[in-house]
Amino acid sequence: MSRPVAVAPDTRPNMHEAMARAVTTGGATLVDTADAEGLIWADPGRPEAFPEVIATTTRLEWIQLPYAGIEPFAHHLNDRWTWTCGKGVYAPAVAETVLAMILSGQKHLHGYARASSWSGPVGRVLANSRVTVLGGGGITAHLLPLLAPFECDVTVIRRSDEPFLGADRTIPVTRLHEVLPLTDVLVLALALTDETVGIISAAELTALPEHAWLVNVARGGHVVTDDLVAALAAGSIAGAALDVTNPEPLPDGHPLWSAANCLITPHIANTPEMGLELLEPFVAENVRRFCVGEQLLAPVNVALGY
Amino acid sequence: MSRPVAVAPDTRPNMHEAMARAVTTGGATLVDTADAEGLIWADPGRPEAFPEVIATTTRLEWIQLPYAGIEPFAHHLNDRWTWTCGKGVYAPAVAETVLAMILSGQKHLHGYARASSWSGPVGRVLANSRVTVLGGGGITAHLLPLLAPFECDVTVIRRSDEPFLGADRTIPVTRLHEVLPLTDVLVLALALTDETVGIISAAELTALPEHAWLVNVARGGHVVTDDLVAALAAGSIAGAALDVTNPEPLPDGHPLWSAANCLITPHIANTPEMGLELLEPFVAENVRRFCVGEQLLAPVNVALGY
Numbered sequence: 001m002s003r004p005v006a007v008a009p010d011t012r013p014n015m016h017e018a019m020a021r022a023v024t025t026g027g028a029t030l031v032d033t034a035d036a037e038g039l040i041w042a043d044p045g046r047p048e049a050f051p052e053v054i055a056t057t058t059r060l061e062w063i064q065l066p067y068a069g070i071e072p073f074a075h076h077l078n079d080r081w082t083w084t085c086g087k088g089v090y091a092p093a094v095a096e097t098v099l100a101m102i103l104s105g106q107k108h109l110h111g112y113a114r115a116s117s118w119s120g121p122v123g124r125v126l127a128n129s130r131v132t133v134l135g136g137g138g139i140t141a142h143l144l145p146l147l148a149p150f151e152c153d154v155t156v157i158r159r160s161d162e163p164f165l166g167a168d169r170t171i172p173v174t175r176l177h178e179v180l181p182l183t184d185v186l187v188l189a190l191a192l193t194d195e196t197v198g199i200i201s202a203a204e205l206t207a208l209p210e211h212a213w214l215v216n217v218a219r220g221g222h223v224v225t226d227d228l229v230a231a232l233a234a235g236s237i238a239g240a241a242l243d244v245t246n247p248e249p250l251p252d253g254h255p256l257w258s259a260a261n262c263l264i265t266p267h268i269a270n271t272p273e274m275g276l277e278l279l280e281p282f283v284a285e286n287v288r289r290f291c292v293g294e295q296l297l298a299p300v301n302v303a304l305g306y
Numbered sequence: 307m308s309r310p311v312a313v314a315p316d317t318r319p320n321m322h323e324a325m326a327r328a329v330t331t332g333g334a335t336l337v338d339t340a341d342a343e344g345l346i347w348a349d350p351g352r353p354e355a356f357p358e359v360i361a362t363t364t365r366l367e368w369i370q371l372p373y374a375g376i377e378p379f380a381h382h383l384n385d386r387w388t389w390t391c392g393k394g395v396y397a398p399a400v401a402e403t404v405l406a407m408i409l410s411g412q413k414h415l416h417g418y419a420r421a422s423s424w425s426g427p428v429g430r431v432l433a434n435s436r437v438t439v440l441g442g443g444g445i446t447a448h449l450l451p452l453l454a455p456f457e458c459d460v461t462v463i464r465r466s467d468e469p470f471l472g473a474d475r476t477i478p479v480t481r482l483h484e485v486l487p488l489t490d491v492l493v494l495a496l497a498l499t500d501e502t503v504g505i506i507s508a509a510e511l512t513a514l515p516e517h518a519w520l521v522n523v524a525r526g527g528h529v530v531t532d533d534l535v536a537a538l539a540a541g542s543i544a545g546a547a548l549d550v551t552n553p554e555p556l557p558d559g560h561p562l563w564s565a566a567n568c569l570i571t572p573h574i575a576n577t578p579e580m581g582l583e584l585l586e587p588f589v590a591e592n593v594r595r596f597c598v599g600e601q602l603l604a605p606v607n608v609a610l611g612y
Binding site: 092093096097099100101103104106107108109110111112113114115116117118119120121122123124125126127145146148149150248249250251252257258263264265266267268271272273274277278 | 414417429572
């Protein structure tokens, strides 16, 4: 059964177009908000436009938000409608960026990218390396299959020691220091909480082997930046690839910008373009479910606020 | 049965030592060239020494070359002896570098590596991309499993249209131009022969979509360099990652060094360290086969020149 679904606001043309396609692909009829039973929110940057858009609706039942984390919309949540979000949608893109960063480190691509002259061979084979991933969420779940063909020895560190699919072992964060000396690549892909702020500081960096790489796609606050700067300068680890920094954005002139063994990407593990590519089929699937009355993906718990 | 095998020349001590170990491990007796029935060539950089070394042999049957691509030795090939090479030996290391280069291109890492300031989001998702690989040898065989988790649509182009394991389709090189417009990433991993010199020139680069990346880990001579420089400058492709160039080494000041959308690595897809590690057990196995009369690995087709 086709149902009327609207896409709003129209302030981001690319996104509006992609979401409109998703509505049609999902089997719904694209309508104005006044006639809509479902609404796809199509500009993550404009939560403040919500009251005005919503004022025009009369038959609304369901709102699809584009976010993985919905904090910008949290104050608009209420029990009048069913809310869904983009939880888990972007993890495949972030996992790709993690593997890109790992391989870039192993093959010295950051160094070669900066060269303007033919130089000597640097680089390691990733196959059979020991990879430790801090965090057992969606990014890790999507990363491990990408790593599988390299036959790495993978340790997942999480709050519990419940086994993680694809990991050679799963250990609780209390045993982090046992694993660090046996780690060739350390990936940070965990949530930032009071317990995980500064979880990687001088002691942890010193415990890693000198050939180890740090990859951070979680939050800049997980790493004590000054300790990382010192470790990179001292060569106590081989390098760091950071998609997130503290402070963020990293200010011009910060020592990390000029560290030879540091690659910084500006929080691009998923870009709006990538995001749209992933969000479109996801929203199409939720539209399909809405039309046929199946359970929606990524529901927001209004009481808990996520 | 043990047979007499020599290792020459002795101009690269590390390599001579590793190959001498391989001879012994393989069950042969290490002898001087004058007494040798087999010869392991132990300096890739010195093909010009070949006539002098070979002049001392009297009972020679088999020559093992250390190369994956044997062009430096091509003019020495003849039907007097059985020739084998290092075809496929370095493929696992090279395949890793190919994936590193592909992901680096998709995630704009070469650009971010050159930045000293926080910038905007650039980057694509590799998953579900259309990857075309020119060449159906060992690199391709090792690359496709690494690509498998990305669920790319993979076309292998080779001389025949014999199916290639892991490829969605295999087509003959005569149909290259049909595939180019449907290619997001073009990987060159074929042998350099008279037919493949300059196989990627202006016409092929123009046929690729504007978002396409070229990755070359084969030989610089496959690409008409001036045409690539022009295509990169015009933005008719999105970028190129080159482990091999023509000329090679790429001279200082060459326009490719300053192209914003070009990543150059100095022929490091396998480093000598990685290479020897991979070559030694391979040569030991060929020595064993030579001693017991089994079919040798990586035979050179003297007529085809690879």
